Amino acid sequence: MSEKLNLLSFKGNMRILHLSWIAFFISFAVWFNHAPLMAALRQNFGLNEQEVGILLILNVALTIPARIVVGMLVDRFGPRRMFTIILISSGLMCFAFALAQNFEQLAVTRFLLGFVGAGFVVGIRMIGEWFPARQTGIAQGIYGGWGNFGSAASAMLLPTLALWFGGANGWRYAIAATGVVAIAYGVVYYRSVTDTPKGSTYFKPKKMGAMEVTSRGDLALYLLMSLPIYGALALLVWKLSPAGLAWFSPATSNILYLGIATVCGYQGWKIYQVNREVLSKPVPELFRYRFRQVAILDLAYLVTFGSELALVSMLPLFYLDEFKLSPVTAGILAGTYPVMNLIARPAGGILSDRIGRRLSLLMLFSGITGSFLLLGQVTQEWPVALVVANTLLCGLFAKGGSGAVFAMVPLIQRRMTGQIAGMAGAYGNVGGLVFLTVLSLVSPQVFFMVIGGTGLVVLVLIALLLAEPRGETAEVLPDGTVQMIKIG
Template structure:
């Protein structure tokens, strides 16, 4: 779509990059606010409100006629990226601790995959708009196309309102008065509690090293193959798409393995897995940057993609256990780390004058170093014992269910 929007609005390369940075940057603040909002009013209302806002933002972008209007619309659309925080909050509340890692990772991974599908489908929708006479010209066909995702968002908002609840026990307003008052009391100080916890900021940095890197590579991979291997635009795009394709299973695998590590190592086991996968991610990126043979470069990129997305899943297999009363705040701050990382990587590339090849090399070393910070994430003895007790209770419950089913 950018290949159509840019010429239609006569955007320069600098303006396109600025719009990207602004869109990703505003998501940082949106994720922080949405995390707080989830703790305050629950994930159900938060998601519905965000979807409705997003639908109007997407529709509004169709009326942009100047660079300034386009920039504002891109920033408004960037706010929708905060939906990730609500999803992670909601799955953390709804799923048991022994499977919360894979639950979080799967919803997030398929969300990222949806972004890739959107890039592939929207040009087809735009072409359809032109073919059926809803657009005046080839350049303006993107404008009516924007109403399609907006309509889908309205539908999803309705479905989310009607068929979901804040917790397994029901919506916050339906909980017993004592439970509801406890929730509200905790939410008032939850954000400050999260801000003071160094573990949150370690996870913030780690998420900048995995999801932030995914955002950066997604936006630069095609260019990398065009410049280094002289591929044409179409072929480079197809090769680069392999990077995002790993979201089909890699992020889920990272969360699932986090759950598996917790069975023998408790909460510390989840952290150890996160450190391992982050360290390997950095090494894989470093190796990828040095490959000069196309086939080998593609293979190492896929390995890197596997580990970067497993690291994302591993991160959010740890997040639910940092502070359960400040879950929204923790999820929001950590989620914002990914966008901060993407902005920093893009700024480095713009200002340093380094080639993409050198940038990938530097970033690979940095990611491995960031991964080692995870060793600073510690849990109290009480938290570890509580996690072990919960794991044992769930295993006993599963055993009883199997016996009943067998009988």
């Protein structure tokens, strides 16, 4: 049973939790600060629908590799420095976006702003350092759920702020304002937190460039699980190539495909270099962990967060087109979906703390599978209230599942929490991209069925292969002695 957290406290680890979820909240507000102002952007720059689509795609493109890279860097340099760097650099990029004079400048700065989406990974390591295993679920759930609300806050506040500034440049001042907040809070965060409680050791990976694994089979699985990330980047290029939105020329597309293949090959070589010793020298049992735990959590987050990204993008038009609602009504009904993060994600963490990580994931993925398969049966004859209720049920299970995934991530291997969180986070973005690509090819009903079917596959994997974290893990202190860390 988890101990209750005093959410009104601003002392000790609760102070770190509040400061960190606010940092994540601001990073998400910055990441999606363009979306509610897209009408003004379209009018000011004379953007067509194709160019609007390009900006939306570019906003998530860099986030996929950034979460992997930031995961490595946070394990090495600590969350205090990394969150500060992300907030300040993204604030400066907000200014660049606000000063853009043409579509090309908008596109480049929007692409670079996708880096701020990696801020999520940093807080996962910070919260993992400050909270014991029995409270990690609720703490990570609050961090993720309340921080995720930053995108909804942008949607609600920035149009009003732009209107208050007034004139054709109101949107510029609104975007710049989020940059000022990000920079100021980056300074506050750096001055207000430490990476660990006083007297605790911040464990770092022995090698940089790739995650450490502890067996031959895990090395092969790690190499296999790296491929979808580069496949998603290739899919992004395809969507911007002549076969999709035609922003890239055939030559540019081919160069980018070659670049992605080269980076994929280099990363595979780096994974081998970091872990080649396991091919000839067994890792002592005390220091082993199962990489399949990481792989299953990656796939689970692909479904939970991937479906969230996809539904946030498609629900307004789904309600508008399928049930002939007004744009305002469709927007309000669709807006109820992301708001559920405030309660559903922490609830998934609480459930994990109280009944176990594996059992909570089994229950939540059963709900994901059933609710999405049911949503796939929707027709225009269904009452709108019933459809909205079913959609919210999907959100309840999916967002709760995200909380349950990250209730387990920090318990696998302390010194690599950032890298594990980064890989899982990247898979969440991969899921959003894949599901939205599916939606562009099929009806919404088939799209919902695909999510439900993917959830069923992950449910089976959890049931057969995922193990409940128990006992202790071992980490080596700087003086060479071994410290045992309780995880369950």
